[in-house]
Amino acid sequence: MAPAPDAERDAILAALTPVVHGIAATFGPVCEVVLHDYRNPENSVVAVAGSVTGRTVGGAMSEIGMEVLAHGDEAADQLNYLTRARNGTVVKSSTMVLRDSAGAVFGALCVNVDVSAVTKVRDLLGALAGAGPALAGTGPAPAELPVTTFGNDIDSVVDALVDAHRTRQRGSWPELDREERLELFGGLDARGVFAVRGAVEQVAARLGISRASAYHYLARARAARAPSPDTSPGGHS
Structure with missing residues (x-):
């Protein structure tokens, strides 16, 4: 007998929880990983590691999560996109949708990297090497990045x-x-x-x-x- 949809989805989320902590531990303090259960949009965060956007377990989905929800089962992964948090932090993110065995979207695994912190380190190394901010081969993040609200409410x-x-x-x-x-x-x-x-x-x-x-x-x-x-x-x- 096939597992009930909710039981299957719960099992997928449980299996991904240690992955959340493993990814964040691998990339260090500039990385945050958030696991969402879209069955409960108001409290979609079921696991989080790291602190880039200030998310906590029991927090709400972001604007990006709402957009995934709006696309339903047609939602696609969004990889390596840049946004600016309301506190000015530039965040590079990937949102990977979670599907059950029937292909229904029910959640997402999100990775957020604090690009502002990385840029500061790059500029410091560039100054020490006398190479300026072009050391990493890229200029500063665009000023007109879309602003995204990452809120627990x-x-x-x-x-x-x-x-x-x-x-x-x-x-x-x-x-x-x-x-x-x-x-x-x-x-x-x-x-x-x-x-x-x-x-x-x-x-x-x-x-x-x-x-x-x-x-x-x-x-x-x-x-x-x-x-x-x-x-x-x-x-x-």
């Missing part, structure tokens, strides 16, 4: 995403036209925000609108993104 992650979308638009909620409002809700939905329990109510409060209005715009945004029916002669009506 899911509310702070949702708030950060809402604020990020609002700063890209021209004004407060009353100043936005219909298309801009739909774009805001569609963008948040694409980032996986509304997969989090209570997120609609939280977004409504953040924007200063009613819960009913938030659900209305979310439904409209999803309808606008839905593929149109195939009306070609060979298609289905």
Whole structure:
């Protein structure tokens, strides 16, 4: 008899827990490894070793985790990408999705490396060698890296995403036209925000609108993104 999905997933997470600590021990204090169980987005961190983003067991998924969740079983590994934490730390990360035997995504193994710390060491060695910051063959990290919220509180992650979308638009909620409002809700939905329990109510409060209005715009945004029916002669009506 095949194992029940939850039992199988629990076994995979248990098997990976020592791997988390092994990877972090191998790469030292600039490395953090986090194991996520996406069945519980608000408390997805089930194991962590190292301290680059300040994650703790029982903490929430990050913006990146929400995006994986939004893609569901179509999610793919994201390797060697750079982001900037809100404290300014440049982080190089890889997010590897976890699947059960049926191919369903249920978690992720994430490796975060503090590139800022590595850069400081590189620059110091360059200065000692008289070679300048080009010693390692690379320049400084780009200034316009996307800022990612790594929080143990899911509310702070949702708030950060809402604020990020609002700063890209021209004004407060009353100043936005219909298309801009739909774009805001569609963008948040694409980032996986509304997969989090209570997120609609939280977004409504953040924007200063009613819960009913938030659900209305979310439904409209999803309808606008839905593929149109195939009306070609060979298609289905």
